[in-house]
Amino acid sequence: MTNLVIDIGNSFTKIAIFEKDDLLKVEQYQQPDIRQIENFIGSNIIGKTIISSVKQVKEAWHLSLVDKHxxxxxxxxxxxxxxxxxxTPGTLGADRLAAVIGANYLYPAVANVVISGGTCITYDYIDAGANYFGGSISPGLKMRYKxxxxxxxALPLINADSDFDAAYGDDTESAIKSGVQNGIKYELEGFINNYIKTQKAYNIILSGGDSIFFDTLLKNSIFAPYIKIEPYLVxxxxxxAIQKHND
Incomplete structure (x- = not known):
């Protein structure tokens, strides 16, 4: 038996199939239809299905899926x-909650700082006792440049530069890069330090589209040995969550 996991975001829908804890396959769609989903499922026998969405689900494929699974x-x-x-748990973003659950499930009995880089950067912390109190939300990398x-x-729109590693800029373009990218670097270090200052054992889990970029920013920091990259954390x-549901 396999689990079908569907994460509906603002722009994309991610669909995955798991065999217990093993991720067998994953795909991303902008606007999926039931035929694509059924083709994705293929010959897998679905035991449990979970859907997470940041919006009310109205797509036709959803109704067809519910009829079958x-x-x-x-x-x-x-x-x-x-x-x-x-x-206010009802206002907590489903992606943030799922990421925290994933962190605790993958790395139990240790404090986890969960940082997701997408449209926004989210910082969430769950302690070694699996207690989650909240986190922080700040503008994402592309949002800052924009x-x-x-x-x-007069300031131009420029792109992020993973090779930029200067303390300051010596022209307008590099000054923007310094402000945006060093600003995020110092923000990352500040939040991490605040969360783990009383912890002897912890993980820093990077997720989301900018996780590799954030890893680059932190590669020379004291936190580098504690970093784990989990692109499919949500x-x-x-x-x-579906495995533990009704256990």
């Missing part, structure tokens, strides 16, 4: 082994 909808009521102390351009009259968290 029993579905569990991921929400803040699914504990999946963690103690959620968030004051803001510098859109909210000024999907793994959803899989953990």
């Amino acid at each position: 029993p579905v569990v909808y991921f929400n803040s009521g699914i504990k999946a082994g963690i103690n959620n102390h968030y004051k 803001a510098v351009n859109e909210f000024t009259a 999907l793994k968290g959803l899989n953990a």
Whole structure:
């Protein structure tokens, strides 16, 4: 038996099949249809299905899928082994909650700092006792570059540069890179330091589209030995949630 895991975001839908904890296959769609999903499932026998969405699900494929496979909808009521102390759990982003569940499931009994780099950068912390209290949200890498351009009259729109490693810029373009990328680097280090200052054992888990870029920013820091890159952390968290559901 396999688990079907579906994560519906604002721009893309990610679909994965797991055999227990093993990720067998994953695909990303902009607007999937039921034929694509059924082709993706192929000959796999689906035991459990979980859907997580940042929006109300109205797509036609969803109705067809529900007719064929029993579905569990991921929400803040699914504990999946963690103690959620968030004051307004109904407003907690499903992706953030799934990532924290995934971190605790993959690396139990140790403190985990979960950093996801996408449209926004999210920082979440779960302690060794599986207690989650909350985190932080800040503008993402591309959003910062875009803001510098859109909210000024003369500054250009430039792209991130993973090879940039200067303490300051000596022209306008490099000054923007320094401000944006060093700003994120110092932000990463500051948040991590704040979370782990009382911890003897911890992980820094990087996820999301900018995880490799963040790893580059931190490669020479004191935190480098503690970094683990988990590009499919949300999907793994959803899989953990469906496995623990009704256990």
